[in-house]
Amino acid sequence: MIRRTGTVILALMACALSMPVEPPPESKIDPVMYLARFGYFPEISFRGVGSAPLNQPHVDQNSSVFENAILEFQDFAGLDLTGKLDETTLEKMAQPRCGVADKGKLELRFKRYARHSSRWEKTKLSYFISNYPTDSLLTKSEIDKEISRAFQIWSDSSNLDFKRVLAPEQADIQLDFFRRNHGSDDPFDGRGGVLAHAFFPRWGGDVHFDSDEEWINERFKSRAFSKNAKQLLQTAVHEIGHSLGLEHSKAKRSIMAPFYQGWMDDLHLETDDIQGIQSIYGKSKETATSKPETTTICNTSKRPDIIFGTALPNPSPPGIVPSPSKPDICFNTYFDAATETKDGSFYVFQGDYHWKLTLEKAGFEPQYPRTNQDWGGLPGDVDAAFYNPTDGMTYIFKDDQVGKYFNTDIQPGYPKPISQEFPGAPDRDIDAALLWGKNSQLYLFRGSLYWKYNFDKRTVEDSYPLEINKRWRGVPNNLSAALRWTNGKTYFFKGSSYYRFDDDTFAVDANPRVRYPRTIGKWWLGCHSKPQTDLETEMEEDAGTKRNPRRWAWS
Ligand SMILES: [Ca+2]
Ligand SMILES: [Ca+2]
Ligand SMILES: [Zn+2]
Ligand SMILES: [Zn+2]
Structure with missing residues (x-):
């Protein structure tokens, strides 16, 4: 509790200091858009990850749908369950985070770690770093090193191996630094807010970092406090987790928690992360005593809510007016x-x-x-x-x-x-x-x-x-x-x-x-x-x- 409050105050201070480039986040947080974008209105169509709803949602802030979404968000973020858009909740929404949705149709609620029903069919994967941020404090080789460390952290705790390749067509996972609009997925938002997003294996596994963030390594650690700069390693480990098929975790210190956790000195995977990755790809080479548990993949990836050939009634819950416009x-x-x-x-x-x-x-x-x-x-x-x-x-x-x-x-x-x-x-x-x-x-x-x-x-x-x-x-x-x-x-x-x-x-x-x-x-x-x-x-x-x-x- 103390730690969280500290983080929030620190984040607000840092934002206040950099006011000319970054207005106070509260002023730009639209709670309905935020909740829709991160998957808290399950009735609104989403397309995979890092993806805004196809239609602008119309949700009445006095409706039970809105209150339920707030409750779900508070639960996911470890806040008091008030169901109200209180100050703590708004502060949490203003916190820098990953752009991938917290919830979606494919979420597996019965597991503490959420595993996306999408995985690589092999354990040796290659990656390609396609570009570097403009005006970065970090040199290209420092960025390469942080990315390589991030992959290493996952391979140390699982049966996975990663190799860097220098041609995109040889790569399973491509990493890019982009700013604002960058093709057909979610635009980035300048400094702060969303730091990065990534695609689950079924969408190709690529990782996009927001090039407008100030990315740092140990050499610039002091700027994590004075300038609100972001630890590239932490974000890279998190996003690569998505590339490998992991969803967001509710466990607060898990690397797969959606919120940026401030500078971490001793960055490592939590039990939650390790269980998640090993359940998909098996244990690490040194500790492996049994074969990877892959037998349950088919069962768990089944979506029980779809009945082929049957027109499912699609009642709109009160509070949501389905948009008449069709997807673009x-x-x-x-x-x-x-x-x-x-x-x-x-x-x-x-x-x-x-x-x-x-x-x-x-x-x-x-x-x-x-x-x-x-x-x-x-x-x-x-x-x-x-x-x-x-x-x-x-x-x-x-x-x-x-x-x-x-x-x-x-x-x-x-x-x-x-x-x-x-x-x-x-x-x-x-x-x-x-x-x-x-x-x-x-x-x-x-x-x-x-x-x-x-x-x-x-x-x-x-x-x-x-x-x-x-x-x-x-x-x-x-x-x-x-x-x-x-x-x-x-x-x-x-x-x-x-x-x-x-x-x-x-x-x-x-x-x-x-x-x-x-x-x-x-x-x-x-x-x-x-x-x-x-x-x-x-x-x-x-x-x-x-x-x-x-x-x-x-x-
Ligand atoms: Ca951003
Ligand atoms: Ca297909
Ligand atoms: Zn994420
Ligand atoms: Zn992107």
């Missing part, structure tokens, strides 16, 4: 799945909605998005989809079920268990599915592995699964979606990026003028209001020409 896919440009249908339409899915792509230029048909309910009660957050021209049917995967569609009409007897429709295939949680144009066989992707399903033999071929990077050269792990497009070419999607695959060289296209990955928003959806990241601009400059953003990449 340009806000967060990833696909859960992408597929063709018999009539030659191409659809992409995200959350509860789907969009029909226009064929002649980047963009989608005007009457879209439409809800997934149009597809015979298909639930949200589908896993994967593919079209089979042989039977004219489209298949959509969700959890352990698969639905079969003629255009958008579900066929009798579906959905069925995947294990029944595609014997030998992974029986759930498929990342992406593709009917490859070269041999008309089905490929299913999950994590770092893929399976080849033979329709004639009605089973997965021997020797599968194989590593994706062994055969599909340049294609990343943990894909979001895959699609065969009208030009007969194969496209792989991951997060907000896509890769075009050359079926003849069996590698990601090596056209010297167009380098992959490219951004989905611009080249598939025709979104061009978002500021580009420096990387995208560089890629275009390297490509030699500035292309019309409304045109396809290959025209």
Whole structure:
């Protein structure tokens, strides 16, 4: 209690001293936005992590919904449970923190440490540091060292190994320093507030640091007190925890607690963090006496709230007025799945909605998005989809079920268990599915592995699964979606990026003028209001020409 009060006063003092650049945080905290953004209104749509709600929430501050959210926040932050927006609660909201939500649909409440239902399918991981903050007190090599120490802290307590690589395409985890708007995820907010955010493995595992923070190591320790500078190591250890699949912890001194904890001299993982990481990847090499406990992963990753094929009633609790506006896919440009249908339409899915792509230029048909309910009660957050021209049917995967569609009409007897429709295939949680144009066989992707399903033999071929990077050269792990497009070419999607695959060289296209990955928003959806990241601009400059953003990449 004493420690917490001390931290708050210190934080306020530091903010007051730096008033010209940083107004008092209270003045910019909108409690409804704060609670919505960090996951305290479960009814409001969220997209993964580090992500603002798609729609501006309308919540009455006198409603029970608001009071419950305040109570949940107070509980998570270890405050007195008053249910009121009191001074302590507002101070806590003003405290510097991680940008990843505290709560979400996937939270596992029965565990003290919260484990996200997303993990790497291997224990040797690589990382790439893509840039450095401008005007940093720290040298590049000091930053490299802090990042390396942060990975070391996780590998010391688990079965994981990390290796730094110098090319982004070889990296599982990419680390970036960004300021303000930086692509399609949550913008940063200048000094203070959100310090960094990261993506869970299923979203690619990348880490973004707010470049506007004053990042320090031991050499500048005094500035942690005088200038409110932030310990890079502490933030890096925390964010890498998300990259590995850990959610926020309620345990106050846990490195996975969402709030920045002030300078820590002896930075180490708490029991809570260690149990969390070992439950996913096993114990450290020295202490390991048994095999990693991986048997429960499938069970715990199941989302019990979704019933495939059933239209769930979605009553709005009092206090929340559902916004009539539909989600803007340009806000967060990833696909859960992408597929063709018999009539030659191409659809992409995200959350509860789907969009029909226009064929002649980047963009989608005007009457879209439409809800997934149009597809015979298909639930949200589908896993994967593919079209089979042989039977004219489209298949959509969700959890352990698969639905079969003629255009958008579900066929009798579906959905069925995947294990029944595609014997030998992974029986759930498929990342992406593709009917490859070269041999008309089905490929299913999950994590770092893929399976080849033979329709004639009605089973997965021997020797599968194989590593994706062994055969599909340049294609990343943990894909979001895959699609065969009208030009007969194969496209792989991951997060907000896509890769075009050359079926003849069996590698990601090596056209010297167009380098992959490219951004989905611009080249598939025709979104061009978002500021580009420096990387995208560089890629275009390297490509030699500035292309019309409304045109396809290959025209
Ligand atoms: Ca910030
Ligand atoms: Ca997917
Ligand atoms: Zn976090
Ligand atoms: Zn970001």
